Every structure is written in C-alpha cells, then in structure tokens.
Amino acid sequence: MGSDELFGDAELAELVASSSRVQAAVRSAAKGLIEREVLVELIALAAVAEEHVLVIGEPGTAKSEAVRRVARALGGRYFEYLLGRFTEPSELFGPVDLLKLQLGKLETVTAGMLPEADIAFLDEVFVGSTAILNTLLGILNERVFRRGSVDVAAPLRICVGASNKLPDEPALAAFADRFLVRTFVNPVGDSELEALLQAGLSRPSGGRPASLQDLDRLTKARAQVDLTPVQPALAQAIRLLRKSGIALTDRRIVRAQNLVAAAAVLSGRLRASSRDLWPLINAIPTAIEQDTAREVLRELLAESESVLTAAALDASASATARARRLALSAEPLLQAPAPDEPPQSRTLRIEGLLREIDASFPKDALPEPLPAVRERLRGLLAPVVPAP
Amino acid sequence: MLSVGSQQRVTPLPPEAALAFGHVALAFGRRLLELSDEQLGRLRGVASTDALLVLGAGADLPWCDGIAYFGREPEEPSLLLPCALSPVLPATLLAQALERRFEEQGLRRPFLISLDPPLLLAVGSARGLERAALRAWLEATGVQGAQG
Numbered sequence: 001m002g003s004d005e006l007f008g009d010a011e012l013a014e015l016v017a018s019s020s021r022v023q024a025a026v027r028s029a030a031k032g033l034i035e036r037e038v039l040v041e042l043i044a045l046a047a048v049a050e051e052h053v054l055v056i057g058e059p060g061t062a063k064s065e066a067v068r069r070v071a072r073a074l075g076g077r078y079f080e081y082l083l084g085r086f087t088e089p090s091e092l093f094g095p096v097d098l099l100k101l102q103l104g105k106l107e108t109v110t111a112g113m114l115p116e117a118d119i120a121f122l123d124e125v126f127v128g129s130t131a132i133l134n135t136l137l138g139i140l141n142e143r144v145f146r147r148g149s150v151d152v153a154a155p156l157r158i159c160v161g162a163s164n165k166l167p168d169e170p171a172l173a174a175f176a177d178r179f180l181v182r183t184f185v186n187p188v189g190d191s192e193l194e195a196l197l198q199a200g201l202s203r204p205s206g207g208r209p210a211s212l213q214d215l216d217r218l219t220k221a222r223a224q225v226d227l228t229p230v231q232p233a234l235a236q237a238i239r240l241l242r243k244s245g246i247a248l249t250d251r252r253i254v255r256a257q258n259l260v261a262a263a264a265v266l267s268g269r270l271r272a273s274s275r276d277l278w279p280l281i282n283a284i285p286t287a288i289e290q291d292t293a294r295e296v297l298r299e300l301l302a303e304s305e306s307v308l309t310a311a312a313l314d315a316s317a318s319a320t321a322r323a324r325r326l327a328l329s330a331e332p333l334l335q336a337p338a339p340d341e342p343p344q345s346r347t348l349r350i351e352g353l354l355r356e357i358d359a360s361f362p363k364d365a366l367p368e369p370l371p372a373v374r375e376r377l378r379g380l381l382a383p384v385v386p387a388p
Numbered sequence: 389m390l391s392v393g394s395q396q397r398v399t400p401l402p403p404e405a406a407l408a409f410g411h412v413a414l415a416f417g418r419r420l421l422e423l424s425d426e427q428l429g430r431l432r433g434v435a436s437t438d439a440l441l442v443l444g445a446g447a448d449l450p451w452c453d454g455i456a457y458f459g460r461e462p463e464e465p466s467l468l469l470p471c472a473l474s475p476v477l478p479a480t481l482l483a484q485a486l487e488r489r490f491e492e493q494g495l496r497r498p499f500l501i502s503l504d505p506p507l508l509l510a511v512g513s514a515r516g517l518e519r520a521a522l523r524a525w526l527e528a529t530g531v532q533g534a535q536g
Contacts, residue, residue: 016478023476265438268478269463275399304398307476319398351451357455358472359446360400378453 015205017215019266022048023307024209029066030310034196037310039183042282046181047074047119047158047309048218049262052140054125054179055162056287061185063162076118076212078158092122092132094145106148115145115154118212125161126172128237133175140178145385157215166286180255181279201245204243218265226271234260237280237300244296246289256283265334267307280313294314317386323367326357330373333380350377393476395504401459401471403446405511407502412454413440417526419450420517428522432514435525441500458500468500468511475488475501486510 013377030040039055043066046053055063064080071078081092085302090096094113096106097306108114122128128136145154161179238253248256259279264272278301284290294301294317307311313319338347357374361367366374408416418441420428431444440503442449449457460467464479466487485501486508496512 016481021479052535086423228501268480278398302399306398306475307395309395309398313396317399322400325509352447355403355446355451355457356448358451358455359459362396362472365396365472 001115007019015217015221015265016268018210018214019268019307021210021214022074022218022266025070025214026308028207028209029069031071033062033066033069034199036062037065039063039185040070041308041311042181042183043070043158043160045214045259045262045266045279045311048222048266049180049258050157050219050222051180051258052159052161052178052388053181053183053186053361054176055160055183056164056166057162057185057189058164061187063160063185064121064123066162067119070285071119071121072214073208074119074210074215075208077112077116077155078119078121078123079112079114079115079117080123081131082123083125085127085129087128087132089129089131089135089147092335093135093145107150107259108147108260110145110152110179113154114156115139118155118157120156120159121162122159124164124169124174126163127168133172134341137175137178157212157219176285177249177251180252182285182290183282184290218232218262221270222258222261222265224270224313227257227261230260230272230277231257233274233277233300234280236275240296240300241284241293243281244291244292246284248283248285252283252285256280259283263306263308263312267305274300274303277301278304278306278312278315282311319361319367323370326353326360327369327373329353330377334373334376349380350380353377354381392471394470395476397472397474401461401469403449403457403459403471405441405443405458405468405500406449407439407441407454407456407458407500409505412452412531413425413438414526415452415530416442416450416455416521419452420522420528421519423450425519428519431517433517434509434511434514437529440525441510441511441514442507442517449508456502456503460498466497466499468498470501470503473503475503501512505526 026040026044030037033040043053057063068078068080083332092114094108094110094115097109100107108115114120131383135147137371138144138197139156140159141154143154167173167176234257238248239249256279259282260276263276263279264270267276269276280297281290281293284293294315298317298321301316301317302318304312304318333350333353354374354377357366357370361370406416420442427448430448431442433440433442435495437440457471459471461469461479464483466483467479469475482501483499488495488500490533494511498511500509500511
C-alpha cells in the first residue's frame with residue numbers, strides 16, 4: 001500500500017488545503033520583511049518537521065520579527081525572551097507555586113510561559129545558565145517540561161533560537177545540536193536598502209491565513225511520507241559531504257529526513273523525491289560548510305522544487321548557478337563568428353540560448369548578469385518584424 | 389476565470405510549447421516561415437486572431453523576443469505550465485478541475501495554463517504546422533508580403 005493510499009480523497013483534499021493555508025501564512029509573514037523570506041520559510045518547514053531552528057546573525061537583523069510574524073500568521077501561544085547571563089529559570093518557565101511549596105511540592109506556575117507556548121523565540125539562546133539549558137533540553141527534545149515534581153507535556157511546535165555566533169564550548173555544542181535547522185542572516189545588502197527603509201515604515205498585514213490545526217495536520221502527514229525513494233540519494237549525499245570534510249552527527253543525518261519529508265508534504269507530495277532533498281543544506285552546522293555543501297551537492301540538488309521557493313533556491317543555489325552557466329555559454333557567441341560557421345547554425349545557437357534564458361526565469365526576475373547578456377545576444381539577431 | 393497564484397520554480401521545466409500574442413505572434417509566425425519544411429514538420433500549433441501557440445521539442449521551438457515558453461508538469465503531464473513559474477495550487481488538483489471543465493465542452497488535454505496573462509487553453513486539437521496555413525494566418529492578421 002503506497003503513501004497516497006493511506007489517505008482517502010477527503011483527507012488528501014484537507015491536507016492540500018492545509019498546505020495552501022500554511023503557504024499563505026508564510027507569504028503573509030514574509031511580506032514587508034526584506035531578505036528574510038528564507039528564514040520565514042525555514043521556520044514553517046521546521047515546524048512541519050517538528051524540528052527547531054537556530055538563526056545566527058547580528059542583533060537588529062529582524063530575526064525576532066520574522067518569528068513573531070509566523071506565530072501571528074499561524075496563531076497559537078507565542079513566547080519570546082532575551083536570555084542573559086543572570087536570567088533565572090523562572091523568567092522562562094514560570095515562578096515556583098508558593099502555595100504548593102508550602103505543602104512540600106515543587107511545582108511551577110507555567111501560565112503564559114515557555115512550557116505552555118506553541119511557538120517560542122529565544123534570543124541569545126546559548127547565554128542561559130546550565131539549569132535553564134537542562135530544562136530546555138527536555139522541552140526541545142521530548143516536548144516535556146520537567147522541574148521538581150512537575151513532568152508535563154509541552155505543546156511546543158517549534159523553538160527558534162538566535163545567537164550572534166555559534167558556540168565554541170563542547171557542552172554548548174551538544175545543546176546547539178538540538179537545533180537541526182541552521183540559517184545565517186546578514187544585514188540587508190546595499191541593493192535593498194531603499195526597500196528596507198520603505199518596509200520599515202509599513203505595518204504588517206493582519207489576519208491569520210492558517211492555524212495550528214493546519215500545522216498539526218501537515219505534521220501528522222509528514223510522519224507518513226514514503227522516504228524510501230530518496231534514502232539512497234541521501235546516503236550518497238552524506239558520503240559526498242564526508243569526503244569534503246563535512247561530518248554530520250548520526251542524530252543530524254537521521255533527523256534530516258524529517259526536513260525532506262516536510263518539504264515533500266508542503267509541496268503536496270506523500271512520496272519524497274529528489275526535488276525534496278534541498279533542506280539537507282540547512283541541516284549542516286556552519287555557514288562555510290553550507291556553502292561547500294551547495295557546491296558538493298549541486299548535481300544531487302539540481303532537481304530541487306518546492307513551494308518554499310526562497311529557501312529551496314537558497315539551499316540549492318540553482319538560480320545563481322544556472323545564471324552563471326548561461327552567461328558563460330553566451331561568451332563564445334558574443335565573440336566574432338568563426339569564418340567557416342554557417343550563419344544559420346550560429347543563429348540557431350543564439351536562439352537556443354535566448355530560449356533557455358527566457359524559459360529559465362520569469363521575465364522580471366532575470367538574475368545578474370543575464371539582463372545585459374540577453375540584450376547583447378538579442379542584438380546579434382536580425383529583427384524578423386520591427387516592433388510597433 | 390480561474391485565478392491561480394504563482395511562484396518562481398526552483399528548477400525550470402524544459403520547454404515544449406511557445407505562446408505569443410499580438411505583434412510578437414506576427415514575428416513568431418514570420419520566423420516559423422523561415423524554417424525548413426523538415427523543421428516545420430516537427431511542430432504542431434493552434435492560432436486565434438491574435439495569438440499563436442506552437443508545440444514541439446524544445447530545440448525545435450524558435451525564439452522571438454516576447455514569446456512565453458511552457459513545459460509539462462512532471463507530476464501531471466496533461467498540464468503545460470510556464471517553464472519558470474508554478475501555480476500555488478497542486479498540479480493534480482488543477483488537472484482534475486480542468487478535466488471536468490473542458491470535458492463538458494468536448495475539449496481534450498493537454499491543457500495549457502498561462503499565468504500572465506491568465507489564460508486556459510485545451511490544446512489536444514493542435515495540428516501539424518503547414519506553410520500555406522501559416523501564410524494564410526499571417527495574411528488574415530494583416531501582415532503585408534509574408535515571405536516563405
């Protein structure tokens with residue numbers, strides 16, 4: 001029995017509807033944020049995968065705003081906190097219940113605090129004390145809040161942790177390994193500064209395009225995605241990464257499959273394929289290793305496709321690589337023609353390249369240096385009919 | 389009118405159809421007349437008063453500035469979608485909706501969905517391109533002195 005047959009028509013239709021609403025929530029959350037589409041999409045992906053996200057970036061790079069918007073778009077209880085060296089556990093988990101303490105029981109009042117949150121953002125997540133990190137481990141790993149005599153299920157769908165940099169200490173590295181998805185944000189580039197200034201004055205749109213129920217439906221479906229078609233490719237990817245000196249922990253290797261399954265289910269697929277392998281890049285711990293992995297896995301990720309377009313494009317670097325390849329292909333055609341090349345043959349080659357450029361990108365989204373390349377190639381062709 | 393949002397594809401589809409409107413369609417028609425009989429024989433097409441759609445292998449499709457290229461959706465080969473854009477709705481659902489809509493009118497797959505401009509075409513009736521028919525179409529649309 002295939003994965004598709006696990007779902008009746010009505011269930012499949014509901015699944016597709018939930019996926020569409022979560023996509024709408026992602027678009028709504030990303031609107032007005034400049035160069036943060038990847039982060040917003042990765043948060044949605046990780047939520048469906050039941051994994052957590054670690055964002056590395058300087059202060060003031062809209063990390064918390066991105067998480068807040070996703071939480072608003074999905075609904076549910078949101079908890080956010082900036083950790084400091086002296087942050088007490090009660091500031092995250094709630095104060096001790098003094099009435100119960102008088103009866104000899106150590107219990108915590110968790111109302112409105114992290115143990116009752118559906119979505120959480122913890123800024124400077126590695127700065128917390130050992131007591132905080134140990135309790136957090138239980139919540140992140142098992143979705144269980146343990147403190148004193150308290151041992152209760154936590155409804156947490158996703159925790160996004162943020163930090164200026166990755167931790168160096170081995171003990172913190174072990175805690176960091178619980179955040180499977182890694183993404184690195186930089187301040188907005190020069191070319192987007194005007195957009196940033198305009199967006200900074202606008203208010204985010206209201207409304208709630210999706211709900212936690214949609215998220216839960218997708219999460220349940222993700223657990224049933226058939227991964228057998230991609231496991232050989234995943235194993236091959238790990239071997240290629242190891243050859244390049246990129247070692248992933250066994251935990252990371254196994255759990256990366258959750259991301260692949262989440263990518264499949266968000267794109268309406270219940271059987272994973274090569275199109276869904278791109279999140280593997282985001283399971284790689286450091287920025288430099290992710291860059292290396294994009295090169296090493298370029299062929300494996302060549303067929304990447306996802307409704308989370310920005311994240312998939314970023315992971316597979318396929319648009320940039322494609323633009324670079326097309327520009328390189330144009331170079332010989334832009335030189336003077338060889339004396340023995342028939343004109344018709346040259347025309348066909350130029351047209352072939354122009355066709356590939358126009359078919360590869362939306363007309364208003366040609367990446368550099370293709371606009372100029374296209375214009376130069378077009379100028380080499382005799383006009384068939386002058387435009388009015 | 390079916391309103392379908394779109395997003396950029398991570399991996400573009402290989403082109404299998406070319407669609408042109410207005411003056412671009414005229415330029416496209418003239419370009420097609422410059423092909424050899426053998427090249428023209430490998431193409432099929434449909435035309436209206438101001439649009440020209442040609443189907444064939446990617447390498448056989450000529451280029452003109454302004455042509456939109458379409459390819460087959462891998463999950464739903466009955467759909468021809470923009471090479472660089474994908475609809476937000478899953479392809480399978482779209483195909484089912486189109487099948488129901490066009491079946492009543494006796495129109496056959498494959499179905500082409502243009503997202504910009506928004507357009508639905510059932511192209512099952514596309515015929516082999518013939519030079520005389522192409523010339524007649526160009527003349528009917530007011531082009532003087534079609535060559536070929």
